[in-house]
Amino acid sequence: MIPTADLESAIRTAIPVTHLEIIDQSNGCGENYAILVVSEAFEGKTTLARHRFINDLLRPQIAQMHAFSQKSLTPTQYVAYVAKQTAA
Template sequence: MSDPTTIEATLKSQLGATHVEILDQSGGCGQIFEAVIVSPEFAGKTTLMRHRLVNTKLKEEINKLHAWTQKCYTPEEWSKQSSK
């Protein structure tokens, strides 16, 4: 079972994430997570590059999961997204 708190702390410390939302979609078993990640590190990167960056930082945690879905935004993109 993976811990969303550990995942969030890793993203904040290693990616400088300014906003992280992690939802456990597994019904409590801790094997399926969906995440929204906002970081200035994503600026100028394609979606694939952003996902690879996150996956590299969370390699050990992701290996313990059944499914991992992520949506990655820069702070500017998140501001536009959340104001809709």
Template sequence: MPISAKELEEKLKNEIQATHLEIVDTSDGCGAKFQALIVSPQFEGKPLIQRHRLVHSTLEEELKDIHAFSMKTLTPEQWQKQNS
């Protein structure tokens, strides 16, 4: 069963309290490739590798069925600065 961007959004909001998400299915709807921008206060004080590990552990089951998942992870402060 294909994974939807909506399913990923809901899980990330619930599990890592993501405050902003942009998830795009880049596989033409088959749910095999996604690009994600994830903003969460849980990323505060964590280096990039720990942020990515947090996302990977959160989406562990879903990633078994996803061919490619690229992400950009930001803290709320970084997101605010980027969009000022």
């Protein structure tokens, strides 16, 4: 089992984080995580580059998981994302 604190620490140590959600989707066994990370460090980077960065950063933890998904957004994209979620 991978503690969410380990994932959070790895991300927050590497980049400035505006917002971070880590969701254990495996009912507590720690084998399936979804994350939403918002950072100005993603400005000017493609979605693929952002995902590769997070995947490389969390490589040791991801290797122990069954499934991993992510949303990596800039602060501006996050504002639009939240607006869209609340409008639905």
